[in-house]
Amino acid sequence: MLIREANRSHEHEVIEIMNQAIMDRKNAYLEIFNAENGRQWYDSLRAKAIKFCVCVIDNRIVGWGSLTSYRENRGALSGNVEITFYVHNDNKKQGIGTLIIKYLEEVALRLNKTHVVAILLDDNEASQILLTKKGYKTLGHFESIATFPNKTLGHLYMWKKLRGHES
Template identity: 30%
Template sequence: MNFRNAEQHDWPTILAIYNQAVEESFCTADTEPATLDSRRGWLEQHSAGRYPILLAEENGTILGWCSLSPYRPGRRALAGVAEVSYYLDRQARGRGLAGQLLKQAIHTARQQNFHTLIAILMDVNRPSRRLLEKFHFERWGHLPDVACFPEGCCGQYLYGLKI
């Protein structure tokens, strides 16, 4: 397994993996597949060193990614906080890869002098809750029934980790 920072030529694969989560519902708040045009600004923001997208790659194939993103951008008092997100290709799940990516992200966040990581997830996403708790993230908040999909509504949890 190789871990590296994403480059522009990786963007289509990053979006393809993300869109698997969109298709599955209740994994992300997006309900429509992301396109390069719709996510270009987000992707460009992550080309800079402070907010990388970390890739897990095996034999040249990207199996998943984890990003550090600004939390509440523009609010200077929150500059030491990053939001962490992670997504795995369906075929790569169940191999401990999300934990490896999260470990890499925590290490990178420390190097970038962040003091806090935030994860925002659907409250029905039990695998992510277990993963975050394994890495000592704590549940800091709950927003009940804020995300509504055609299949029904669910809430979001806010998890945090002081690093």
């Protein structure tokens, strides 16, 4: 299992993983990406990400993750980063999500970031359990802010203070 920087050649596989999650209602996108808006989303993430990585097994992308600014350009908040991670449906429960989080936290530490936040829908049990295991705490719950055709969900903000930063 290898972690690599995401590049143009990874676009289709990353979007496929993203579309699986959209179909499973694991994020707030209502429609899956087509080739055109998928490329826009991918390019925009590549442009803004502090780190955008893929996890590769046997030349296949099995997961991806990113670190992006939390509230970009606000200097007082620049020690905070948002973490995002997705695993291919065929490769869940194999430790890949754990590996991506570990890698991205190491990157954040190297960049002297102090806090990491994951923002997720409040029915996302798998992520909640995984993040809790990794030391994240739910510090924000915005109830009933995400409206889907057949349900309304909230947003959880799960934070972790990184090692070595005490204030």
